[in-house]
Amino acid sequence: MAPRYCQTIPVVVLLILAIVGILLVVLPAREMETPPENMYGIVLDAGSSHTSMYIYRWPADKQNGTGIVTQHSECHAKDGGISSYAGVRGGAAESLEGCLEQAVKDIPKSRHHQTPLYLGATAGMRLLNIVNATESQRVLKEVKHKLQSYPFKFKEAAILSGPAEGAYGWVTVNYLLENFVKYGFVGRWLNPVKETIGALDLGGASTQIAFETSEKVENKDNVMELKLYGQTYTLYTQSFLCFGQDQFLRKLLAHLITTEGVKPQVSHPCYPLQFNVSIKLGEDVFDSPCTQSYRPPQFNRQMSVSVVGTGDYQNCLDNVKKMFSFENCSYSKCSFDGVFQPNLRGNFMAFSAFFYTYRYINSLTNIPITSPSRLKEAIQLICNMTISEMSEKSMEKEKYLKNVCAMSNFIQVLLLQGYGFDKSSLPSISFQKKAGGASVGWALGYMLRLSSMVPAERLGLTKALPAGPWVGILFLFITLLLIALGYLLMIFRSTRIKEGMV
Ligand SMILES: *[C@@H]1O[C@H](CO)[C@@H](O)[C@H](O)[C@H]1NC(C)=O
Ligand SMILES: *[C@@H]1O[C@H](CO)[C@@H](O)[C@H](O)[C@H]1NC(C)=O
Ligand SMILES: *[C@@H]1O[C@H](CO)[C@@H](O)[C@H](O)[C@H]1NC(C)=O
Numbered sequence: 444m445a446p447r448y449c450q451t452i453p454v455v456v457l458l459i460l461a462i463v464g465i466l467l468v469v470l471p472a473r474e475m476e477t478p479p480e481n482m483y484g485i486v487l488d489a490g491s492s493h494t495s496m497y498i499y500r501w502p503a504d505k506q507n508g509t510g511i512v513t514q515h516s517e518c519h520a521k522d523g524g525i526s527s528y529a530g531v532r533g534g535a536a537e538s539l540e541g542c543l544e545q546a547v548k549d550i551p552k553s554r555h556h557q558t559p560l561y562l563g564a565t566a567g568m569r570l571l572n573i574v575n576a577t578e579s580q581r582v583l584k585e586v587k588h589k590l591q592s593y594p595f596k597f598k599e600a601a602i603l604s605g606p607a608e609g610a611y612g613w614v615t616v617n618y619l620l621e622n623f624v625k626y627g628f629v630g631r632w633l634n635p636v637k638e639t640i641g642a643l644d645l646g647g648a649s650t651q652i653a654f655e656t657s658e659k660v661e662n663k664d665n666v667m668e669l670k671l672y673g674q675t676y677t678l679y680t681q682s683f684l685c686f687g688q689d690q691f692l693r694k695l696l697a698h699l700i701t702t703e704g705v706k707p708q709v710s711h712p713c714y715p716l717q718f719n720v721s722i723k724l725g726e727d728v729f730d731s732p733c734t735q736s737y738r739p740p741q742f743n744r745q746m747s748v749s750v751v752g753t754g755d756y757q758n759c760l761d762n763v764k765k766m767f768s769f770e771n772c773s774y775s776k777c778s779f780d781g782v783f784q785p786n787l788r789g790n791f792m793a794f795s796a797f798f799y800t801y802r803y804i805n806s807l808t809n810i811p812i813t814s815p816s817r818l819k820e821a822i823q824l825i826c827n828m829t830i831s832e833m834s835e836k837s838m839e840k841e842k843y844l845k846n847v848c849a850m851s852n853f854i855q856v857l858l859l860q861g862y863g864f865d866k867s868s869l870p871s872i873s874f875q876k877k878a879g880g881a882s883v884g885w886a887l888g889y890m891l892r893l894s895s896m897v898p899a900e901r902l903g904l905t906k907a908l909p910a911g912p913w914v915g916i917l918f919l920f921i922t923l924l925l926i927a928l929g930y931l932l933m934i935f936r937s938t939r940i941k942e943g944m945v
Contacts (some may be wrong), residue, residue: 483554486562492523493523498514526570529582543593606664606665606682617639640789647796654788662774696750700739713849714753723747763856767779797854808824
């Protein structure tokens with residue numbers, strides 16, 4: 444009996460070693476370790492109508508690559524955008540407090556000091572900069588001081604240029620859709636052959652379009668070259684100031700008041716029939732650089748005007764078109780207002796106010812925007828609805844509903860006549876608010892670019908064990924296992940034979 448045990452023990456040890464080895468190689472490392480700690484980043488999107496805060500999160504041991512940064516939480520500040528606090532000392536800074544307090548709670552304390560904090564201001568501050576540059580600088584400085592008083596790593600508070608805003612939106616969209624790089628099954632980063640997607644953004648004071656192009660961009664202000672993951676992308680990017688939702692509606696109102704003449708009651712073809720609202724000529728209409736050209740020579744800023752809806756699709760459309768100029772193009776081709784635009788290319792994602800308008804069209808009519816004629820059909824229905832029909836169908840506030848006919852016509856003219864979408868390209872627009880769990884906007888792209896988290900260079904191998912050696916080691920352990928099993932079998936057989944002979 445004794446010699447058999449002496450023979451078996453080393454083989455059993457070998458067997459256990461082989462099994463443990465195989466398990467170590469095959470089982471994912473993460474299950475054996477504690478989950479990796481997270482890093483965080485904060486971006487404040489200081490828009491014209493309000494400020495939003497986005498907190499992003501990524502594993503501390505990884506920074507590069509798409510799909511790694513995800514949205515942790517968001518916050519929407521009450522009241523107006525920081526530019527609305529012009530002339531109100533301390534107002535802009537105070538408006539951010541609520542969200543910043545939330546950030547302090549949302550991010551683990553141990554990570555506060557490592558969390559980069561950015562604030563980007565857009566068209567609202569661009570407009571204030573036109574009206575009073577000293578005041579816009581004062582607001583920005585005040586906001587910066589506020590941000591520095593929190594325990595985070597303050598990086599920047601700046602006014603983004605229009606083209607940059609468009610480009611950051613494009614980076615966000617394509618990062619979230621993993622169009623730059625993809626983590627392949629063999630543990631390698633791959634440059635996918637996928638086409639990138641264009642970005643359509645509609646804010647309160649401006650609208651942006653950005654897409655990859657191979658055509659010559661005739662105005663150098665519209666071109667941006669981005670090097671991402673070893674690939675160079677040439678972008679066409681354009682921002683139209685005063686073509687955001689609020690400023691466009693203001694221009695439309697100013698145009699109607701000017702053409703009808705300043706009087707106590709003005710009719711509005713885009714408001715629902717008999718809908719009636721009172722406005723002040725100064726603060727609601729003419730107190731903006733966007734409506735300056737419509738200003739009558741003499742008017743009382745405090746005068747109230749009653750605006751009464753007529754719910755007239757064609758008349759509304761005709762007036763909306765007057766906000767665009769399709770003449771005077773000094774390039775080979777233009778979108779509108781003399782702005783160069785190459786031919787549209789590929790698919791597009793439309794977000795922010797594009798998405799909200801699209802959602803209203805959908806909830807009020809159930810008509811999908813699959814062609815220009817379907818879009819027209821839907822808008823005609825909407826412009827013919829009374830305000831009570833609208834609230835019944837959508838359960839939304841009158842405040843928003845009164846503008847749906849005007850906004851739908853606006854995006855119809857902007858997309859079709861302006862940018863040149865047609866029967867074949869209109870269906871290539873997907874209207875979205877979120878992608879991959881994150882809000883679509885410029886904020887994520889801004890943080891990724893400024894923190895170099897989308898590096899210019901191609902990525903190398905990032906798994907601890909690359910595919911080749913990993914398969915080799917696994918093969919070695921399996922061989923060991925088979926040898927041990929075979930040897931064990933041999934020992935048992937030979938002892939059986941011996942026992943049989945006894
Ligand atoms: C990300 O990429 C940049 C540029 O290639 C590199 O400098 C940086 O170390 C990388 N970061 C990580 C965590 O791999
Ligand atoms: C611009 O803002 C400053 C305060 O920052 C104020 O003193 C000045 O009067 C303003 N200028 C105009 C033209 O409104
Ligand atoms: C609009 O409302 C005001 C007061 O709310 C009223 O005096 C006026 O007659 C209304 N006009 C129309 C056309 O309904």
